[in-house]
Amino acid sequence: MKLKKALHPATLALIIGSSFLLASCDENKSNANQNEMPSVPVNVFKTQPLNYTIKTILPARVVASQIAEIRPQVSGIILKREFDESSNVTEGQSLYQIDPAIYQATYDSAIASVESAKANANIAHLTLTRYEGLLKTKSISQQEYDKAKADSQQADASVLVAKANLNTAKVNLDYTKVYSPIEGYIGKSNVTEGALVNAGQQTPMALVQKLDPIYIDMTQAATIFERNEKDRGSLYKPDQKVELYFNDGSKYEYTGKIKFSDKTVNETTGTVTLRAEFANPDSKILPGMFVKPHYTLGVIENAVLVPQKGITSNELGNYTAIVALPLNNEGTDGGEQQYYFEKRNDVKVYSGIPGYWIVTSGINVGEQVVVSGLLNLSGQNLNDPNNKIMANIININKPETLSQEELDTIIERNLK
Incomplete structure (x- = not known):
């Protein structure tokens, strides 16, 4: 069998080196892919420090600051009405004259009764003085003296009773002149000359109302009232005042102040x-x-307002928001500042106005809240420090904002 020719050592070394080089390039490429952070395009809203004035419209009705129902204190015939209907009257001004004839006669009789009682008392005192001397000489008995003394005391009491009756007669005579107890506006008269009135009657003869100052009674839900009382001084700086508008939309020239709130x-x-x-x-x-x-x-000073489209709620019903935070590169080496996402799950909301929420905590002044592109971030773990998701802020050079003038306009429009 024929053996293959062995590779030259230099050739073998070149092949092995090339393999290591290719493996190293693949590893670097893999690491680069891992270090490249994903970027999601969004639009943001940049929060500004604003002064939010807490205003509300409450149902209200006007009431006079003082009301006096004019009723007769004595019975009799009205002889004269001494005021002009629908006019202003002063305190102590005479309004009606009730026929005083019978009360004048009673008063005159009471005067005579006082004089008679005084004369009887004088005789009783003189008798007692004489009896004191007779008692010393034993010309009268002790019983006769005691009776004279009792008669004297009874005569003094009769004088007091007569004087009391005189005072009553004088008061009733004075009551035949009906005066206004307050200064104010008097409307129509419910009685005319010749009418019979009775002491303490249910129907008033007339009504006097003090119109300056005037009261406005407003009603507010107890739950809202309690919340406002709780937030006073902690959330907002109290500056209570009331501006008045008529049904035609015109504004009253004077500003009112809260006199009291019923508990x-x-x-x-x-x-x-x-x-x-x-x-x-x-x-x-x-x-x-x-x-x-x-x-x-x-006023809530330095309030944070965020568009309602930038605030969502989670499965627990808590308000949430996503903010774009800058990395710490600060745009070094001529590069642009980079931003990453962070989800806030502890956003607290005070109230809402058209298009905006007033945020009390969870978002700070100057932060940029994501207001569009939120669907692209659903299901992402935005708070993982080891896997930040980068933000591609489309409107980075001109983020959405809300000025103080725009906020004041929204508040005023919301009240109409």
């Missing part, structure tokens, strides 16, 4: 009442009107 919840509606006070020098606001107050609670 009692209406069992039927589940609401609480907030009362605002407004200056009303020209009586443009009238009791009973329905108005549209814009209630400002305060």
Whole structure:
């Protein structure tokens, strides 16, 4: 059998070296493929520090700051109405005159009764004085003296009773003049001259209402009221004020202030009442009107607003967002800054306005939130530090933003 010729040692070494070189190139190519990070095209929204004014519209009705129902304190015939209907009256101004004849007679009789009682008391005191001397000489018995003393005390009491009756008669006589207890606007009179009125009657003779200042009673859901009270001072800086709008859309010239908030919840509606006070020098606001107050609670300073399309929720119902964070290369060697994705699963939302969420935690000012291309990232583990997914930010030079002026416009539009 013929043997094959053995390879030359130099040739064998060349073949082995070439094999090692090819294997090394394949390994380097494999490592390069492993080190190349995948890139996903997205658009981002860059958050800005904004001042978000918390405003809301509440149902409201106008009420007078003071209301006096004019009712007679004595019965009688109305002799005269002493005011002009639908006018302003002052405190203490006479409104009606009730026929005083019978009350004047009673008053005069009471005066006479007082004088008679005083005369009787005087006689009783004189008798007691004489009896004191007679008692010393034993001209009268002790019983007679005691009776004279008791008669004297009873006469003094009769004087007090007569004076009390006189005061009552004087008060009733004064009540025949009906005065306004407050300053304000008086409407129509419910009685005319010649009408009979009765003391303490159910129907008032007239109504006096103080219109300056004027009150606006607003109602708010108890749950929202409690949340606002909880967030006061911690989430937002209180700056309460009320702006008033009429049904035609015009704005009232004066700004109101919150006078009080009721701590009692209406069992039927589940609401609480907030009362605002407004200056009303020209009586443009009238009791009973329905108005549209814009209630400002305060301002969230340096608020973070994110488009609603950039906020999603996970299977647990928590809000999530994906942000594009820069690598630490900072664009060295003339290269561009690179960004990678990070998923935030702890985003907290305060509330929403058209198109945006107000984020209270989980996203910081200046961060770039992914607002498009989210479907390409579904199912990816974005928080794996050893396998970062790179972001190809399409609008990197001009990211979406929201200015303070745009935010204020959205807030105002949302209130209409």
